[in-house]
Amino acid sequence: MTHVAPEDIQQPVLVIMGVSGSGKSTVAGILAGQLGWDLEEGDDLHPQENVDKMAAGIPLTDEDRWPWLDTISSWIVEHTMAGIPGIITCSALKKSYRDRLREKNVVFVHLAGSKQQIQQRLTARMDHFMPATLLDSQIATLEPPGDDENTIVVDVGRSPAEEAAEVVRRLGLAPASGSTALGHPTPGRSTAAPE
Numbered sequence: 196m197t198h199v200a201p202e203d204i205q206q207p208v209l210v211i212m213g214v215s216g217s218g219k220s221t222v223a224g225i226l227a228g229q230l231g232w233d234l235e236e237g238d239d240l241h242p243q244e245n246v247d248k249m250a251a252g253i254p255l256t257d258e259d260r261w262p263w264l265d266t267i268s269s270w271i272v273e274h275t276m277a278g279i280p281g282i283i284t285c286s287a288l289k290k291s292y293r294d295r296l297r298e299k300n301v302v303f304v305h306l307a308g309s310k311q312q313i314q315q316r317l318t319a320r321m322d323h324f325m326p327a328t329l330l331d332s333q334i335a336t337l338e339p340p341g342d343d344e345n346t347i348v349v350d351v352g353r354s355p356a357e358e359a360a361e362v363v364r365r366l367g368l369a370p371a372s373g374s375t376a377l378g379h380p381t382p383g384r385s386t387a388a389p390e
Contacts, residue, residue, distance in 0.1 A: 301345065
């Protein structure tokens with residue numbers, strides 16, 4: 196029998212997904228702080244044209260999204276090739292989008308909730324370029340992950356810290372080697388408005 200050393204096991208990359216307002220940035224920030232993993236905000240990788248469209252209340256088309264998804268995919272592949280765990284936020288609303296991001300070590304963490312729950316979070320949020328008026332468009336676009344996708348679904352009816360704790364528990368995650376994270380819940384970015 197061949198024994199695999201822990202450092203040889205492929206580290207996961209978590210894609211924190213869901214519609215705007217589901218809390219992706221907040222939960223991802225808490226997880227990154229607890230685990231000591233690399234964190235990337237997918238929204239920061241949008242080209243300026245996409246940001247301008249969303250700020251104007253214009254839904255993005257697939258053509259708008261493909262270059263953005265390719266940039267996110269590159270980030271995932273870099274971490275996969277280096278064996279480094281990571282967390283990246285991305286709405287990943289359609290299966291075709293997730294197919295673009297899929298790698299053997301990728302786990303999609305779908306933050307899911309009712310339209311009312313998401314609307315409340317979204318309207319409480321400040322300084323973000325996605326207006327609440329685009330929520331209906333995002334909900335209409337969402338294709339929930341199927342059983343054949345490497346996904347866990349986390350309900351957003353609780354605090355972000357509780358949601359992050361569920362992700363850690365269900366995936367059996369542990370701080371990265373050399374991390375100063377203690378592995379217990381931390382306040383995280385409690386002052387940040389939920390995404």
